[in-house]
Every structure is written in structure tokens, then in C-alpha cells.
Amino acid sequence: MKGKNKLRRQELTDGRELWIQEVFYTLQGEGPFSGQPSVFVRTCGCNLKCFWCDTDFESSTWRPSLDELLETIENIRPSFCDLIVITGGEPFRQNIAPLVETLLGRGLRVQIETNGTLWIELPESERLTIVCSPKTPGLHPDIVPRISAYKYVLSVDEVDAEDGLPARSTQKENYVMRLFRQKKAVAPIYVMPRDDGDENLNERNRALCADIAMRHGYTLCLQTHKMLALR
Ligand SMILES: C[S@@+](CC[C@H](N)C(=O)[O-])C[C@H]1O[C@@H](n2cnc3c(N)ncnc32)[C@H](O)[C@@H]1O
Ligand SMILES: Nc1nc2[nH]cc(C(=O)O)c2c(=O)[nH]1
Numbered sequence: 070m071k072g073k074n075k076l077r078r079q080e081l082t083d084g085r086e087l088w089i090q091e092v093f094y095t096l097q098g099e100g101p102f103s104g105q106p107s108v109f110v111r112t113c114g115c116n117l118k119c120f121w122c123d124t125d126f127e128s129s130t131w132r133p134s135l136d137e138l139l140e141t142i143e144n145i146r147p148s149f150c151d152l153i154v155i156t157g158g159e160p161f162r163q164n165i166a167p168l169v170e171t172l173l174g175r176g177l178r179v180q181i182e183t184n185g186t187l188w189i190e191l192p193e194s195e196r197l198t199i200v201c202s203p204k205t206p207g208l209h210p211d212i213v214p215r216i217s218a219y220k221y222v223l224s225v226d227e228v229d230a231e232d233g234l235p236a237r238s239t240q241k242e243n244y245v246m247r248l249f250r251q252k253k254a255v256a257p258i259y260v261m262p263r264d265d266g267d268e269n270l271n272e273r274n275r276a277l278c279a280d281i282a283m284r285h286g287y288t289l290c291l292q293t294h295k296m297l298a299l300r
């Protein structure tokens with residue numbers, strides 16, 4: 070929402086009704102499951118407002134029951150597609166536990182895209198993958214041990230010379246701030262170029278990410294859905 074969204078706190082309901090922006094079938098365009106057919110569930114609202122956020126997550130009035138949401142997922146999921154990606158907005162702003170538990174209970178894989186600042190107790194499962202894209206210096210302490218991979222969004226002139234990771238605030242332009250780093254490098258790091266809506270800058274951001282990935286041993290990921298004009 071380009072930093073224009075309202076800051077919304079975590080709402081801990083029973084999770085039997087969620088505020089949803091959209092449900093759509095696509096190829097995962099980012100992170101460890103890039104290229105995989107997946108059904109995306111985009112939840113509404115966020116507790117942050119990144120000035121470069123590329124997503125609308127506030128324009129929906131749809132608040133389906135859990136059953137209605139599950140039916141919508143099933144109606145568009147090809148039988149070979151077992152990957153459900155829960156994103157947003159910030160998914161942990163709402164109680165997504167019943168949704169996640171039901172999807173796992175059906176033998177599906179669940180991947181969550183999160184900024185890592187909130188937490189809701191979720192079952193441990195090797196079919197549950199939490200990918201955190203840090204936006205702040207600190208993360209919720211309970212989510213850190215559950216994070217499978219980090220995905221840092223990089224932009225030229227805003228990275229740390231030491232480790233190549235973000236050194237600027239995501240909430241306030243041109244404000245020096247080192248975002249979260251793992252104490253011990255246990256989870257893999259993906260670097261992804263920031264889409265600043267300007268092809269020249271995006272080209273530079275892509276070159277920056279390639280260089281930093283090769284210099285530090287991170288994995289490059291691109292928002293391939295944007296190259297393919299996929300949702
Ligand atoms: C829209 S966010 C929603 C999930 C969660 N709030 C988060 O930030 O991870 C989904 C992904 O898009 C990334 N993203 C948002 N705006 C972007 C931009 N302008 N360029 C590149 N990635 C962007 C985020 O870093 C995150 O990895
Ligand atoms: N195809 C596709 N892949 C994605 N990976 C993360 C996305 C997101 O907005 O969370 C996203 C998205 O919006 N579309």
C-alpha cells in the first residue's frame with residue numbers, strides 16, 4: 070500500500086471468520102517455493118506501513134467464514150496443487166490458526182509470508198513453512214525459532230557494507246536502521262530486489278541482489294510473477 074495503509078493491531082478472534090483481500094491460483098513468485106503452482110490467500114490489514122509496499126490489502130469487504138474460505142480454496146485448487154500460501158497484509162494480524170490447522174489436516178502444504186513481528190501459536194509440521202521478510206530491527210521472539218527462511222528486500226544505497234542486508238528503515242524513507250539479523254545463521258537467506266516502480270532503479274536493484282548473493286552466499290529470488298504478468 071506504499072505506506073498509505075492504516076496501521077492495524079493484531080485482532081485475536083476465534084479465527085472462524087477472516088477479513089480476506091483475495092484468493093487466487095498462481096505460481097509462487099518468491100522465496101524457496103518459487104515456480105510452484107499455489108493457491109494464494111491474501112489476508113487484509115497490516116500492523117506496519119512500508120513506504121515501498123507493492124500490495125493492496127485494504128480494499129476488500131469480504132469476511133468469509135472459515136468454511137466459505139476453505140470452499141473457495143478448493144474450488145480453484147487443481148488436485149495436483151498442494152501448496153497454499155497465506156500472505157497479506159500481515160497474516161499473523163488475524164487468528165489464522167484454524168485455517169492453517171485445517172489445511173495441514175487435509176495433507177496440504179502451507180507457506181506463510183510474514184513480516185515476523187506478530188505470532189499466533191501454530192502446530193509444528195514439516196508441511197508448514199514460515200518465510201519471514203524482516204521490516205524491523207526486532208521480531209516477535211516466538212516466531213524466530215519457527216522461521217524456515219528469511220527473504221530480505223534490497224535496494225541500492227540502502228544495504229550494510231558488512232553483510233549486504235538492509236540498513237534502512239522500511240517505515241521511514243532514508244532513515245538509518247539495521248533490520249533484524251539472525252544471531253546464528255540457521256535459516257537460509259534469500260535476497261530479492263525491491264520493486265520501486267522504476268525500471269532503471271529495478272535493474273540496479275536486481276544487479277545489487279545478484280552481487281550480494283554471490284558475495285555472501287545468499288540465494289537470489291526475483292518476483293517472477295511480475296515478469297510473467299501473473300498475479
Ligand atoms: C506484500 S508482503 C505481505 C506479507 C508480509 N506482510 C511481509 O511483508 O512479508 C509479501 C512480500 O512482498 C514483499 N514486497 C512488498 N513490497 C515489495 C516491493 N515493492 N518490492 C519487492 N518486494 C516487495 C514483502 O517483503 C514480502 O516478502
Ligand atoms: N505470484 C505471486 N507470488 C507471490 N509471492 C509472495 C507474494 C505476496 O504478495 O505475498 C506473491 C504474489 O503476490 N504473487
Ligand code: SF4
Binds near residue numbers: 070072118119124159
Ligand atoms: S509488512 Fe508486508 S504487507 Fe505490511 S506494509 Fe510491509 S510489505 Fe506491505
Ligand SMILES: [Mg+2]
Binds near residue numbers: 124
Ligand atoms: Mg505480491
